[in-house]
Amino acid sequence: MKAIFARRILCVLTGIACLVFASCVDLAHVHHYALISENEMGRVIGAGYDFKQACEDRCQMNAMRNFDIQRGDQCDCKLFTEADQSMRKIERSVRKYFAGLKNLSDDALTNYKVDPVADAIKEGQYGTVTIEKKQVQAYASIAKVLLKASTDAYRRNKIKEYIIEANAPLQDLMEKLVFILRNNLATELDFRKESLYAYYMELKQSKNLSDYEKGKAVNDYFAGIDDATRKKTRILNYAKAVEKIATAHAELYKNRDKLTEQMFRSLLSEYTNNVEEIMESVDDLK
Amino acid sequence: MAKLNATQASELARHFLALAQAIGDYRYRNWKKLSKKDNQQLADFQWSVLNCGEDMLANSTTLVLDDVKNSLGKIEDLTVKVESTLASLAKIQTIINCAAAIVILGGAVISKNPGTITSAIEALEDAVT
Numbered sequence: 001m002k003a004i005f006a007r008r009i010l011c012v013l014t015g016i017a018c019l020v021f022a023s024c025v026d027l028a029h030v031h032h033y034a035l036i037s038e039n040e041m042g043r044v045i046g047a048g049y050d051f052k053q054a055c056e057d058r059c060q061m062n063a064m065r066n067f068d069i070q071r072g073d074q075c076d077c078k079l080f081t082e083a084d085q086s087m088r089k090i091e092r093s094v095r096k097y098f099a100g101l102k103n104l105s106d107d108a109l110t111n112y113k114v115d116p117v118a119d120a121i122k123e124g125q126y127g128t129v130t131i132e133k134k135q136v137q138a139y140a141s142i143a144k145v146l147l148k149a150s151t152d153a154y155r156r157n158k159i160k161e162y163i164i165e166a167n168a169p170l171q172d173l174m175e176k177l178v179f180i181l182r183n184n185l186a187t188e189l190d191f192r193k194e195s196l197y198a199y200y201m202e203l204k205q206s207k208n209l210s211d212y213e214k215g216k217a218v219n220d221y222f223a224g225i226d227d228a229t230r231k232k233t234r235i236l237n238y239a240k241a242v243e244k245i246a247t248a249h250a251e252l253y254k255n256r257d258k259l260t261e262q263m264f265r266s267l268l269s270e271y272t273n274n275v276e277e278i279m280e281s282v283d284d285l286k
Numbered sequence: 287m288a289k290l291n292a293t294q295a296s297e298l299a300r301h302f303l304a305l306a307q308a309i310g311d312y313r314y315r316n317w318k319k320l321s322k323k324d325n326q327q328l329a330d331f332q333w334s335v336l337n338c339g340e341d342m343l344a345n346s347t348t349l350v351l352d353d354v355k356n357s358l359g360k361i362e363d364l365t366v367k368v369e370s371t372l373a374s375l376a377k378i379q380t381i382i383n384c385a386a387a388i389v390i391l392g393g394a395v396i397s398k399n400p401g402t403i404t405s406a407i408e409a410l411e412d413a414v415t
Contacts, residue, residue, distance in 0.1 A: 051343075051344050051347065054340060054343075054344075055340075055344075058336075058337065058340055062333070062337075065333070079341055079344045079345065079348075080344045082344070082348050083343075083344035083345075083347035083348050086347050086348050086350060086351040087347055089351065089358070090350075090351075090354060090358070093358055093361045093362055093365070094361065096361075096362075096365045097361050097364065097365050097368070100365050100368030100369060100372065101368065103368075103372050104368060104371060104372060104375075109372070109375055109376075110375060110378075112378055112379050112382055113379065113382070114382055147378070147382075151375060151378065154375075155371075155375065158368075158371050162364060162367070162368055165360075165364050166360075166361060166364050168357075168360075169356070169357035169358075169360040169361045169364075170357075170361060172354060172357040173354055173357050173358065173361060176292075176350050176353060176354050179292070179293075179296075179350065180347050180350055183293075183296045183346070184296055184299075184343040184344075184346050184347045185343075185347075187296070187299060187300060187303070187343055188340060188343055190303060191303060191336055191339055191340050191343075194303060194306060194307060194310075194336060195333075195336055197310070198306075198310050198332060198333070198336070201310065201314050202329065205314065205317045
């Protein structure tokens with residue numbers, strides 16, 4: 001009798017274990033993608049340049065040109081601060097979504113501890129029912145596996161549901177973020193370069209400089225141009241990474257029914273690696 | 287007059303950059319021919335165009351927010367839903383702990399040991415909070 005009971009338990013456990021492995025273990029690649037995406041969004045701050053910085057640089061340039069220095073705040077950067085706030089609002093929303101996706105796809109989320117229940121159920125005689133120690137352990141194991149199977153299936157369905165719901169607005173937000181980075185923030189640096197050129201050309205034409213000052217001016221000009229070029233490259237690379245993150249999400253959406261398939265896992269990993277590589281190049285430019 | 291959208295404002299800014307470059311090139315080429323006053327006037331115009339262009343880029347960025355209002359709202363609502371799902375999944379552990387504490391309390395009540403009952407109640411309180 002006991003042997004039959006043990007065999008049945010084993011069968012049930014094996015069946016449920018198969019269900020669990022088939023349903024949940026492959027979300028690690030979604031988790032990794034969401035983790036990288038969350039980390040890399042908001043890199044403009046790390047890229048060391050924003051609209052307010054553009055305003056301050058311009059203000060300093062105007063002050064140098066007119067030799068106009070004042071005590072206290074000299075620059076009115078309200079418009080530029082608002083631009084930063086708009087950009088950050090988009091970034092923050094996208095980041096929060098990826099943080100949620102990261103947490104939801106984290107396998108640890110549904111690794112519940114059922115030990116307290118097993119500890120609570122003691123072996124012994126309960127009226128007509130006798131509970132043995134190995135049965136207590138078996139019940140605890142079944143509970144754990146059942147719980148994992150059901151919560152993982154729920155989790156996977158929810159992830160699929162959220163990916164469907166998020167894709168269109170996410171693509172829109174990321175496209176607009178790329179537009180801001182590529183067309184506006186990076187172009188601020190083209191203005192910076194032109195201002196440097198105009199300032200040093202005026203110095204050159206005025207012919208009031210000594211030979212030493214001329215050399216120094218040329219040096220300063222090249223240093224300024226180099227700095228602006230580096231910042232621009234960082235911003236453009238960040239835009240490229242945002243684009244990759246968006247493309248990867250579009251793939252997630254397209255393959256939402258194949259989340260656990262090996263081919264899709266490799267594809268998503270490739271995108272994630274690309275994002276990491278691009279962002280490493282952003283770090284190298286610092 | 288119709289309001290500029292983000293893309294138009296950004297394009298206009300790039301035209302301003304080209305205009306400032308053209309004014310600058312003209313000044314540098316004709317530096318000797320231009321009177322000091324004319325040169326100064328052109329210089330002021332050149333720098334104003336540069337400043338306007340930069341303002342325009344910041345403006346364009348602020349205008350993007352109008353375009354994405356709808357998407358922003360959708361993603362924010364969705365994030366709230368994800369957080370609520372996360373909270374409900376995390377609550378399962380609390381329920382397990384509560385169930386265990388209730389079983390222990392039941393055992394303690396059957397044993398009629400006041401000391402065990404008190405500690406079981408404390409454990410249940412901990413599990414609930």
